[in-house]
Structures are given as structure tokens and as C-alpha cells.
Amino acid sequence: MFYIRSFLHSLLHALKNLLPIVVVVGFFQLVILQQVSDDLGSMAIGLLIVAVGVALFLQGLELSIFPVGKSLSNQFARKGSLAILLSFGFAMGFSAVIAEPALIAVAEQAQTISEGRIDGLTLRILVAVSVGFVVALGVFRTIFGYPLHWFMITGYVIVVIVTWFAPEEIVGLAYDSGGVTTNVVTVPLIAALGIGLAASIRGRNPLIDGFGLVALSVMVPMITVQVYGMVAYSGGTGAAAMEAITAQVAQAPAKSGIIAALLDLAGMLRDVLPIIITVLFFQYLVLRRKLSNPKKIAFGFALVILGLYAFVVGLKLGLFPIGTSMAEQLMAMDSYAPVYLFALMIGFATTMAEPALIAIGKQAEEAAAGALNGNAIRLLVAVGVAVGITIGVHRIITGDSIHYYIMGGYILVILLTLLAPRYIVALAYDLGGVTTSEVTVPLVTALGIGLASSIEGRNVLIDGFGLIAFASIFPIVTVMTYAIVSQYRSERRKETQ
Template identity: 70%
Template sequence: MNFLHTLGHAARNLAPIVIVVAVFQALVLRTVPDGLLSMVVGLAIVVFGVALFLQGLEMGIFPIGKNLSNALARRGSLLLLMAFGFTLGFATVIAEPALIAVAEQAEVISEGRIEGMVLRLIVALSVGAVVALGILRTVLGHPLHWYILTGYVLVVLVTFFAPEEIVGLAYDSGGVTTNIVTVPLVAALGLGLAASISGRNPLRDGFGLVALAVMVPMITVQIYGIIVFTGAEIAAPTGAETAAMDPGTDLPGAGERHWLSAMGMDLLLMLRDVAPIIAVIVVFQYFVLRKRIPYLPRVMFGFVLVVLGLYAFVVGLKLGLFPIGESMAEQLITNELFMWVYLFAFSIGFATTMAEPALIAIGQKAEEAARGSLRGNVIRILVALGVAIGITIGVHRILAGDSIHHYIMGGYLLVIVLTILAPKQIVALAFDLGGVTTSEVTVPLVTALGIGLATHLEDRNVLIDGFGLIAFASIFPIVTVMLYAIAVDLYERWSARDERQEE
């Protein structure tokens, strides 16, 4: 019964995408897309894979991760906590489905210049390091906004020197690090620490780990891009050349390999992706805490479900979500329905974010931490509006052929200004909300939409222009939440001044 509930949860998460795509196909394009049956099967596999993955997390990873966090916090060892934070951040990100999807697309589009596994290792190491830093910040009680301001000034500076080929991908990599696995564990770790340390405010000190985990990969991946691309001209595939990127060509069983051996190999690769999480749990549980894992058979079964779910998710992506995004982009561009491209981008951004489970969870935690002064539903609407605006602006950049440097640097300069002006108790939450806006379902579709637009527009370089939509989806929720907080703060000050004058 529990699995059926999880399956329904996964289906509801996918439903906004299906509704938006169906409405556009029926009312705007008035056609049936090619390969409809394959797409439907792919979507069903995605739902089933996400459900298996979530069920495995609930049975195995989440209980053990929370127990370890609490046990290590009670021990009071800062070094031990930081070591756990590093390994937890690394292990969860290396297995993140959305990051796997983006890394695979980047490797194909760059013709191997960007190595998918290297990209994932860089992002995972960055997140591990920054989670450890965030734990240190919480323990020492340092204001988060100084870390954020310093970090994003560095982000903008690195972006100024980074080659065009890496900028969009770097920001997208930061945007997908905090997702279905990372957010609940990292948020629970930060809030647990803030609650257990005297003098800490959960709203001000408990949030912020997710924000830092988004920021640092943007810097490290751009540095990786400077090393990879400097001194070399890149001719990313355009137009017909992208036929080599057909997602179906690298499905299990493609080519001359027998499908059973291909399935076995892919399952082993998924097991490799999940292995770091298993290693973290085993090392800290048995060698640091020196305790047995409770309900071990249940935990082991949970890990099996995680591996199978990841495998099904990746297969479903290639059959369903990637073709849908690329098909919608192709049809809208071919029919020169440019205004409808903007509306489709806005609708997908708003609808999928409102259904994002990680956002719902963070909204509830924020409402509890703020003791009712913030409403979870208001937060969700603000963030969904920010994502919709961000993806729409990102689509405009692709259609106009503008440089992503100017948009990204302008966006984060605006964020830096708002960080200075906004009430300090909202800063950590606002940046965390920017990191949880893109789900395991939304990221592949949005990535495919960007790649599809860049593929079917003349004079566009897929590697330069195809990535970046996820980055915009992460920037603008920060803007909308901070603007709301500034407006509320100004209203409260004016109201208090008027009351004093009346008295």
C-alpha cells in the first residue's frame, strides 16, 4: 500500500508536464507527435522508476542518514560532523538522477570533450566540501549572507573569464545538485544542528546548506571549462548533426550488444553510482559509531530499489522526457510559433514547480521555523512564479541568440543587491528555495527543451545555447522571494510608523 502511495506521488509530480504538453499539442499544434507510443511508455517507466527510487530512499537511505546525523551531533565532534557532511554531500550528489541526465547530455553534445563522470565528480566533490563548510558556519554562528555575497561575487568574476561553451552547463550543474536525494538529508542536517546548538535560530541558521551546495559547483565547473576549452575551438553539433544524439541510440540493447548483457552492464553502472552512499553509511555506522544497522534486511532491500529505480528512470528519460522536450521545441520552431514558445516555457515552469515535492517539504519546514509568519503556500507560489519567469527569460536568450554571460552576470548582480537589501532572516531560505526548484522530472524536460530550441534554430551552437535554462530557473525564485520579503518588511515599517504617528 505504501508503494502505491509513492507511485501516485510520482504520477502527480509528472501530471503537470503531461497536462501542459497535451494542451499545447491539442489546441496549439493540433497534431499527434511522432513516436507518441514510445513517449507514453517512457513516461510510464519514469513514473515507475521514480516511485521505486523514492521507496528505496524511504526504506534505506533517509532513516539511516537521519539517525547518523543525530548520533554524530550528540557526540559534539566538529571534525566528525564536517567529515560526515562532506561524505554525505558527495555520495548523494554522485547518485543524483538529474545530474546524471545533464552530464550524459553534455558528454554527447560536446563530443566527449566534457566527460560525464568527470563532471559528476567535480560537482559531487564541490557539494561535499561546501556542506562541510556550511556545518562549520552553523556551528560558529556566522551570518550566511557574507558567505553568499562572497561566493556569488566570485561566481560572477569566474563567469567573466569562462568560455561560452561551459557557462550554461556550469550553472545548470549547480541547479541540479540539490534535488530528490540531497535536499531532505542536507536540510535535515542543517535544521537539526541549528536546533541542537544554544542561541541558534532555525530560520536564520538552519537553512543555507542547500544554497551553498548550489553555488560552489558553478565556480568549479567553470574552472574545469576554462581548463578544457581554453586554446581550442569547439564546433558543437548543430542542425542535422544532432541526429547522432538520438536518445534511443544508446538505450539498453542498442547496437550489436545483446539486450540482456546491456541491461546487466547498465545496472552495474547504477550500482556504482549508489555505492558511495552505501560506503558512507557502512563506514560511519560500523567504524565510527560502532553500532549495527537496525533493520538491515529492510535497508538492503531499500538500496536494491534505489538501483532499480535509477535504472528505470534513465531508460524512461531516453524514451519519454527527452523526446517530448525536443519534439515540442521542434514543432513550435518549425511552425514559427515563437510567442507560444514563451507561453509553453512559462507554463511548464510554473506547473511543475507547484508540484515539486522538495519545494513542498522546504515550504513546510520554513513555515514551522518561522512560527507561522511565513506561509508555505505563499512560498510555493512565489518560487513557481520565479521559475516560470526564469525559464521564459532563458528561452528568450536562446531565441535571440544573446550571450549567456550577460544574462547570468546581470541576474546574479541583481541577486547580490537584493541580498544586501533583504531582511537577513530570509536570505538563507531564499537561496535554499532557488536550489530546490528543479525536480528529477523537470530537469530532463527543460534540458531537452533548451537543446531542442538550439538544434532547430539557425546559427545556434548547441553546447553554448542549449544549456542554461535550469540556471535561470534557479536565479529568479531567489529574486521573487527576496522582493516579497523586502516589500513585506517595508509595509511593516510603514505601518509601525503610521501607528506611532497616530499615538
């Protein structure tokens, strides 16, 4: 009975979070485009399935990934072996990414389009090793209490330098490779690992020391893929790969039947299986202890898989066709003003519905013991994504080079990092990483490709991609700016008292 009440509560919460998307789509259909899509019934069903998927997913996290991640971290911290902790961090990061479907798709398309100059397996291993390395690095940082901001400042200085020298065509693939590492499974798992470890070590603050692993997981693949591209890249791999993926996504609703459904469900199981194997290996072979409640944990993992499956099916059925159709219609209009407005509104709406953001916002609220409000955090991130995507759309319309925008954005992030209060830095970087997941990426990618395809003189391979990078940068800016302003006001109030 408790599980049913919890599920219904999560379902109502998910429906409320999807409401902004319905409002944006309805507004543009009725007011801007002045035509109603024939797929409204399908869209309504798809949104309902999305809500059910989010509810199942969140409940599954609470029963499996969150408690297991925190429990393992606590047990390893008590065991006191640095080598085991670092190995556990590397294994969790590597296993969570190597089987990521979006990364597999990008790698396969990159190999095909580059005619073998980029090896798909090499690319996947490179990204997975990068994430494993940075999770281990994050564990090392948490254990010894090193400030995260120095890691992030150093890393993003390197990102800016590497981006300056990287070929224009590789930048899209590099930033997308960083983006696809932070999905609705990896974000909660990696966040739970960091928070659990920080909570178990005396003198560590879960808010300051527990967050940051997600941010590192996004940053380092950007560097390694660009360096790899400098050596091996030839042609339009990154952009063309994402274009092919977007075309496949747009056609996905045409697939139906029991076989297709089973294949999709098997794909979700494949996504979660490496994590399950890693957990069982360290629990039974390294710690040599049984899980405290294996049936409950197994049930939780099953809910996670079913929730992910329902989530993706709902998106394909309800949002992808509408998003693609609306992008084409908007770009056929005489003015670009509706495009800017759509970018702003859809960026905000899709981010508010992002399940990974909901999960990490909830964790931040718990880690801060009520000092932070999860809904306020989500609102700040959604505003950042909306602003970032709008600026990215402006770049495509004007034809400016992505290099200057990306480097300028990260220079601003570095400056804000130096000014921001320490408690917000790790969380802000993590929040920038959770914006590039299953809801945001397909809609934003379709918008960028459609814009570049319809504007004369634009190259889809170079100009059509990069919106995801903007969606990652500007939430960091909004969250840190809010913290700086709040701290300033607090200090002024103390001075006047």
C-alpha cells in the same frame, strides 16, 4: 498495511503533481500544433511509471536517508568533535556527487570533445571535492552560527567576476556542473544533514541555520570549473557535451530488454552506493554504534533505488520523445510566440512535478513548524523557473551574450539577499538548486539546443546552453521577493493597528 496506505497516498499526490505536464502537452498538441502524437499511449504509461517512481522514492526517503542523516548529525553534534563533523560533511558531499551519472556523462564527453584538454576524471574529482568542501563549510557555519547570506553574497560576487573573464564556451559546462550536483538523492540527503545538525545544537534555528548546504553545493563548482576552464579549456566542450547527452537521451527509449533494464537499475545502485558506504563507515567505524533499525533502513534504500529507476524509465518512455518532437514542431512555426508560451508553461509544469522540490518543500514546512506552506513554496519556485526559462529563451532568440544575463541575474540576487528577511535566505538559495534535476534538465536542454539549431546565425556551442542557469537564478528571486513583500505588509499592518 501502513506502508501500503502511505504508498497509495504518495502515489495519488504524485499523479496530482504530474497533471500540469499533461495539461501543457495536451494544450500544445491540440490547440497550438493541432496534431496528436502517435506516442500518446506510451506517454500515458510513462507518466504512470513516473508517478509510481516518485511515490516509492519519497517513501524510501522517509525510511532511510532522512532519519539516518538526522541521526548521524545528532550523534556527531553530541560527540562534540569539530574534526569528525567536518570530515563527515566532506565525505557525505563528496560521496553523493562523485558517482553522479549526469556528472560522469558530462565529464566523459568533455574529455572526448576537447581532445584531452579537459580530463574527465579531473573534472569529476574537482566538482566532487568542491561539493565536499562546501558541505564541510556549511557544517562549520551551522556549528558557529555564522549568517549564510555573507557566504552567498561573497560567493556570487566571485561567480560574477569569474564569469566575466571565463571563455563563452566554458560557461555552459560550469553552470551545468553546478546543476548536476543537486539531484533527487543528494538534495534530500544534504538538506537532512543540515537540518539535523541545526536541530541538535542549542540556539540554532533549523529554518535559518539548517538550509543552505544545497545552495553552496551549486555555487562553488561554478567557480572551480570556470577557473579550471581558463587554464585547460579549448573548443566547445561544455555545450557539445550536453548536446551529445541530449542526443543520447532522445534515443534512450529505443533501448529495451532485460539487459538494458538491469544496467539501468545497476546505475541507480551505483548512484546511491557511495552514500550507503559513507553512512556505514561513520556509523560503525567512527561512532562504533549499530543502526537503530537496519532492516527498515535497508528497505528504505531499496525503495529509493527502485523509485529512481522507475522515475527515469518513465521519463524516457513518456516525456523525452514528446518533448523533443514538440520542440522541433514549435521551432518550425513562423512565429516565436508559441515558443515563449511553451517555455513559460513547461518550466512551470515540470518544476511542480520535481520530486526533489517536493521533498525539500516538505522539510521546510516541518522546519518552520507550520509558518511556511510547502505548496506555496513550490508554486513560487515554479513561477521563478517559468520566468527564468522564458528569459533564457529570449536570450537565444535575440543572440545576446549569456555573460550579461547571468551577471545581471546574480547581481539582482545579491541585492535581494541584503533586503530579504534572514529566515528565508538559506531556503531560497536551496530552492534555486533543486530546480535542475531529472525532470527539468532534459526538456529544457532539448529546447535550448533546438532553438539555437534552427535560428540562423546562432552557435549551438554558445547560444544553445544556459537555460539551466536561468532556471536556477529566478526561483531565488521570486522566493526572496515574496518574503520581502510579505514582511513589508506585515510591518504596515502593525503600524496601522
